[in-house]
Amino acid sequence: MAATGNTSPNRDDQVGLKDRVVSAIIIGVIRLLTLLPYRMRVPASGWVLSSIVGPLIGYRQRVRDNLSLIFPDMPAAEKERLARAVPDQIGRTLAELFSPKDLIRTAAETPVAGAGVAAVEEARQAGRPIILVSGHFGNYDIARSVLIQRGHKVGGLYRAMNYRGFNDFYVSRIAQVGTPLFLRGRRGMGEMVKFLKAGNAIALLIDQHMSAGAPLTFFGQTAYTALSAAELALRYDALLVPCYGVRQPDGLSFEMVIEAPVPHSTPEEMTQALNDSLEAQVRAHMAQWLWVHRRWKSA
Known part of the structure; x- marks a missing residue:
């Protein structure tokens, strides 16, 4: 009224x-x-x-x-x-x-290294789901673009920005790198799971504080971490792979590192392995992680 x-x-x-x-x-x-x-x-x-x-x-x-x-x-x-x-x-x-457009060109010139390269390619050819896990480190969208250009179907989960007008602009830009994109939430998660089950890859970031997450460790301190990536890997027999777009000394180019897949065990053990992987990368490249994030908040 x-x-x-x-x-x-x-x-x-x-x-x-x-x-x-x-x-x-x-x-x-x-x-x-x-x-x-x-x-x-x-x-x-x-x-x-x-x-x-x-x-x-x-x-x-x-x-x-x-x-x-x-x-x-x-x-x-x-x-x-x-x-x-x-x-x-x-x-x-x-x-x-x-x-x-420039990011896509940069990704096309990005070398790929790491113990998990062959496993990721074998999973793609076999139609096995792949969960790519990274953090707010280097440039996380480089990895998504590199794999899309190599023939992978990669979906990304994103969080809506606080301002709707800016969010629409943001999504329109990252969508040019590749789709589908899934908005964090019940509906987006459902769409993402359906996409994963079809034998595709999804890209997730796990280094944000999650009050409902598990009290795991990151740099020796308690860091509440979502177990969802590991849980999805176990539920759908997906390859769980840490990967990183590591910025190079020139400040403009990258190396994509695909680490060996995390063995399936328990969600807690697998997610701790992901935290340890990211920690090792951050220790090697301290300036490239999001040290402004309040990662170690209490539950």
């Missing part, structure tokens, strides 16, 4: 206006950066996030706090270096995600 006698905007109108304004600002900045050539755009985006945006939104302090928790003896100079390097990596990754 329409309200009468009140011309002031209601809460829904205000939320809608905020969504449009914030989305327009974010999209405008991204479009402005896309005016630069790709090889300038990626480092420029890294600099903007590291030097301007990161300090304003507290990224540097959050990196310091997480590093102090995990590495209490780390020298202050190294913490400061990473407090600047981590936002730079985030900015570079965002620029790449919003430059899908």
Whole structure:
């Protein structure tokens, strides 16, 4: 029923206006950066996030706090270096995600290595489901693009952004790398399971805090972690494979690493193996992980 006698905007109108304004600002900045050539755009985006945006939104302090928790003896100079390097990596990754045509070209030139390469190819040829697991490390969409270009059908699970206008823009860009994409939630999970059961591959990230997850460990601290990837692997006899798009020293190219599949055991043991795999990669490339995430929150 329409309200009468009140011309002031209601809460829904205000939320809608905020969504449009914030989305327009974010999209405008991204479009402005896309005016630069790709090889300038990626480092420029890294600099903007590291030097301007990161300090304003507290990224540097959050990196310091997480590093102090995990590495209490780390020298202050190294913490400061990473407090600047981590936002730079985030900015570079965002620029790449919003430059899908360039990301696809980069993926086509990306070498693939690791003990799991042959197993993944054999599973594809046999029509066996594959669950590719990574984290917010390097550029996680590089791996999806590489495998799609190698003939795999890869679906991705994503989380909706807070602002609807920006979310639509985001999805339109990552969809250019490959589809289908499944929105996190009951319906999206159902569609993803159906796709997996058909003998395809899905790509998941497991390094976000999940309050309903299992109290496993990550860098020696309790990290509540979703068991869903391992549970799906057991339920549908899927290959469970850690994989990573590792940024190279030039800051623009990558190596895709496909590790040996995780043996089937219990969901907890398998998921801990995934955490250990990611931890090893992060230790080798400290600046490439999302140290701004509150990974070690309590349940």
